[in-house]
Amino acid sequence: MMARALPLSGRLSGESGLRLLMLLLALALLVIGLLLPLATMLIKSVQDRSGDFVGLANFARYVQTPALVGSIINSVSIALISTLTVVSLAFLCAYGITRTCMPGKRVFRMLSILPLLAPSLLPAISLVYLFGNQGWFKDVLLGESIYGPIGIVMGMTFWIFPHALMIMMTALSNSDARLYEAADALGTPKWRSFLTITLPGARYGIISCAFVAFTLAITDFGVPKIIGGQFSVLATDVYRQVVGQQNFQMGAVVSVILLLPALLSFAVDRWIQRRQVAQLSARAVPWQPTPSPLRDWVFALLCYGVAAAILAVIGTAIYASLVQFWPYNLSLTLDHYAFKALAGGGWDAWLNSLTLAFWVTLIGTLVIFFNAWLTEKSQGYRPLRQGLHFMAMMPMAVPGMVLGLSYIFYFNQADNPLNWIYGTFAILVLNTLVHFYTVCHLTSVTALKQLDPEFEAVGASLKVPFWKTFCRITLPVSLPSVLDISAYLFMNAMTTVSAVVFLYNSDTRLASIAVMHLDEAGHFASAAAMAVLIFFTCLGVKLLHAVVSHLLLTRAQRWRQAT
């Protein structure tokens, strides 16, 4: 026995050493990809152009510049209005889906995720076509211009709606039928059940939804860039300061300010998540809606209206990309898909985006899932694992513009040993991976928590190395979630603008950035064409994901069948 155990212990201390190494690598990834760049940016915000410490002088100068301070008010008011609009809409639609018997739920849900498949530039472009100076529905605005707050709020609402709807649906589907039955038995009118059961039950979801919407709205770059006109917001200020005026210090200052609301909503969201857990009882009986024709049709019409608006926006972009010269020559053409205006050709940018999305998806899925496994399922090194989890939660609070600018500061330093990745694909991959890390991490952790906590212990007791148990059991069993992560990463890598806008060079220009450039140069139809191209690429991947998931689930049906 001893003879057998001794050589084993030698090999297996190697196993826990390997685990430690993996953990350190995972930490290094986030330290290099997140912490150090952010720290560098914070330092830059208190330095002058020559790199000397100037305290809060930059901030003082910021406050004294009315054009810049105005952006704070602009950003906050735009974000508040967008949040209010999108949360109300999402609540109503989610209520329709979860609490009524309206027809066509499934179709509506599929249509409602379409905005996720396009960069936020797309709705802005469409809105210009619909309500711009030569738009069909210009008169609806009663003389107000679409370029400015109105356009931004509309674009934001379109783009944030799917995010908000998903959170709201989760919040509203957590219902306990027993509470409603008790209320009915006590003769409670429906409106009172709604106020005393439905709303309180969903309150954390509503708050969480509001903060997510607010963060997305205040940090989004794409919509205000295209449709903002002279109306400046924080995100466009960062871009203008850095790319337009090469004023990196002021860019850093605006970034720090942009970081604040995001940090706040991040903190609130964490707090809510903690409260939410205690609220749900495992014994709750899900509530099933009963038909009520009037209510069902009211909600159905509302949802169809929303779906129609989504289709109209996307349809406009598609149509605009196909007509010769809006609005004078409406004959159809594919000319705009040649992207002649773009030096180096637009299809290269599209290929670059595909390449980026491929690598981000491949590396990101494996790395993030494995890192989540390290934090969730491995033994020992508790402080390291907690540190990793904490850092994995941070990217959610960092707006893309801020992350992108931080990367310039950090990786562009001549004395940084990683300086070589500046201007390559590698920096785009690293940036995008870190930018969208948190949601993937949370998805992984949720999936891993559903596994029996003793799988690893059983594997260890049978002297099977941990990586084998990971590959044979953990990964296959979590495959649906892993595929979800892949699809999420792919779509975001295809559509992101904000972070990578600072990091590409002429060889690594991405499709989403090409949309922006074409729009800046006045090639609106080509910009629409590129946005549509991204949209269909994502749609294709999404469909592929659905098919693959379906096939895998059918294949795995044999063992997934619940007893």
Add this chain to the structure above:
Amino acid sequence: MSLVTAPPRHHASRQAPPATAGASPRAVSGPAARAPARDAAPQALTTRSASSDSIHLKISGLTKRYGQFTALSEIDLAIREGEFVCFLGPSGCGKTTLLRAIAGLAPQSEGTIHQRGQDISRLPPQARDFGIVFQSYALFPNLTVFDNVAYGLRNRRDARDAMRRRVTELLTLVDLAGSEGKYPAALSGGQQQRVALARALATEPGLLLLDEPLSALDARVRLHLRSQIKALQARLGVTTIMVTHDQEEALAMADRIVVMNHGVIEQIGTPAEIYRQPASAFVAEFIGSMNFLQCCPENASTLRLGQQRLECAAHDLEGLDQARLAIRPEAVSLCAVGEGLSAQVEHVEFLGAFLRITLTLEGCGQTLSADVALKDSESLGVRVGARVGVRLPSEAIRLYPLVEAQA
């Protein structure tokens, strides 16, 4: 945390009902409470310990702390080769923590563990020699029964045929031959747990750890699997530690029981010892049903219960003003009014083979229960409100200090 600090009385009252079934054969045997059925266990133990007397596992000074909270405190324990030991205690008593420390899954803060003389205190689980079965089965859902059982074998690169033979042999052992191709989800709970058992035994571990293996199963399946595991263990002779909160399970299966509470061992002994000579009021209350009466120990062999003086076995509590007298319901015997202590019948509960009668003692006003066979109760005319005589045989009485139970 709150569970741990709760007074033991609470757990005991929760554990009481199952005891009645286990206690029934003894109850029928009458006041003597020396049921022959129990004596089988020590005999089995002696036959085994004669064959192998070496120590398989030795735990010394083992302490486990989680921050400020001490989950295990200075545990000392030796387990013999081939022995079946149960860790028994209320939830939060540290029994699972101790098992996980032995497995290396929750390494101890202090203390040592030796397995067959080798110090394994700091070894990771992979380097220790044990098989483990969890309450949740922890079967790999995406692998067939065959692959689950073969999981540890495959890694050792055994020849395919040998491996196949071994899996078939193991599945036959747990009565599941022919289920090789099924997935865990297609099996019942009891079947799944047997697959888990086969998987744990596949690598022929020197030590088998069972972490509440029966708790997730239906009562009927539990009884069946209980005897199956016990028979299997006896046949293979593998040293086994089972964690359970079910005292009936522990009494039925174990060679020795380790009763734990608040992270310390209260008593180690054979089921018969634990049942008949509980070392503390906690053990007395936790195992089986027990009456507790307040009394006053007068000297080494007599005590006073209210105004009555009673004989009792020798004890070392003289000089104390008050003590707790413990006696099992089946040891209490009823007799005609006028003999023994007088009592009034408060409540009669019909439990099948016997009646549990709740009595109030006249004079001191304390209540106690007595388990009485149906025909005895008829001959004595037991009914609610009737007066009867009560005898508390001196050899069945145990005394405990008053404060200890609250510790």
